[in-house]
Amino acid sequence: MRIACPFCGERENGEFTYLGDAKPKRPAMVAIDGGAGAPGEAEAFYDYVYLRDNFAGEMSEYWYHGGGCRSWLVIERNTLTHDIKSVRAAPGAGAAKAGAK
Amino acid sequence: MADFTWTTRSPLQQAVIAGRHGAAIAKAGIRLSEIRDFDLVQVFARRGQWAATAKAAKAYFGVAAPTGPKAVTGKKGVLVWSGADQFMALSPRLGTIQPVDGLRGVFEGFASLSDQSDGRCLIRLSGPRVREMLAKVNSLDLHDGVFPIGAAATTSIDHTAVNLWRDADAPDGSPVFNVLVFSSFADSLWHTLVDSAAEYGIEVETVSIAVD
Numbered sequence A: 001m002r003i004a005c006p007f008c009g010e011r012e013n014g015e016f017t018y019l020g021d022a023k024p025k026r027p028a029m030v031a032i033d034g035g036a037g038a039p040g041e042a043e044a045f046y047d048y049v050y051l052r053d054n055f056a057g058e059m060s061e062y063w064y065h066g067g068g069c070r071s072w073l074v075i076e077r078n079t080l081t082h083d084i085k086s087v088r089a090a091p092g093a094g095a096a097k098a099g100a101k
Numbered sequence B: 001m002a003d004f005t006w007t008t009r010s011p012l013q014q015a016v017i018a019g020r021h022g023a024a025i026a027k028a029g030i031r032l033s034e035i036r037d038f039d040l041v042q043v044f045a046r047r048g049q050w051a052a053t054a055k056a057a058k059a060y061f062g063v064a065a066p067t068g069p070k071a072v073t074g075k076k077g078v079l080v081w082s083g084a085d086q087f088m089a090l091s092p093r094l095g096t097i098q099p100v101d102g103l104r105g106v107f108e109g110f111a112s113l114s115d116q117s118d119g120r121c122l123i124r125l126s127g128p129r130v131r132e133m134l135a136k137v138n139s140l141d142l143h144d145g146v147f148p149i150g151a152a153a154t155t156s157i158d159h160t161a162v163n164l165w166r167d168a169d170a171p172d173g174s175p176v177f178n179v180l181v182f183s184s185f186a187d188s189l190w191h192t193l194v195d196s197a198a199e200y201g202i203e204v205e206t207v208s209i210a211v212d
Ligand SMILES: [Zn+2]
Pocket: A005, A006, A007, A008, A009, A065, A068, A069, A070, A071
């Protein structure tokens, strides 16, 4: 499998490390963020931290180009075929992009 | 109290032994040099400040800063792309001024600077067999059509992070590749390079680029 880093170009997958599903978003944790807490929020947070779906097919994933430019990437990949549909910089990668108006 | 005399010493001092090594072939297939006495400053544009950083680099170095994996040569040094919105400025060691002090006024307010002069070693590889030798330890396609003069990459050699870029060809027409590696990995990487080059015959030298 080869991955086309948007900054470096196409590289072998040995230069990258895999983090996992890019979909889960951190839910509000009012009890930790300084509030009294809301019903069900601990469960939602547990789900966010620990529970993952085991996709057979297309998913978006975080990959890290540690053997190259050290950028975080979001890759749409088919877990059955390893076909890669898209590769883009994760939010925050590249100071100019993140700060551009 | 004892007096100490601090002598600057390359981390490759012991590893680099000038002369011929490896296979006894009339013309060495690989030339390996350690380039010493350089100033190296990492320049990171701050958030949203790449345009200003590039403009300042152009004014000072006389060449547009690389926005992709390239190395460009300006009148005051070589700018090597090292990732999104960042590059390394490599120049001969002046000795009279700290490397960051020389650039502080140039980038003040929109880029962060970090002195890497003693944090990296610079190794130059050339010779007619250099691509075959590098193919053993790095996964990049270094063919002329893919990696021309001026191409740069942040990549790994034998799992060690390096900045690699291609310089102008040697007088014998062989390609020339420069490798910046963290000082603490330099000794190990040097030995790996020597091992992979041995079968082709190696000519080793050290080169100083300090300004007299
Ligand atoms: Zn990359």
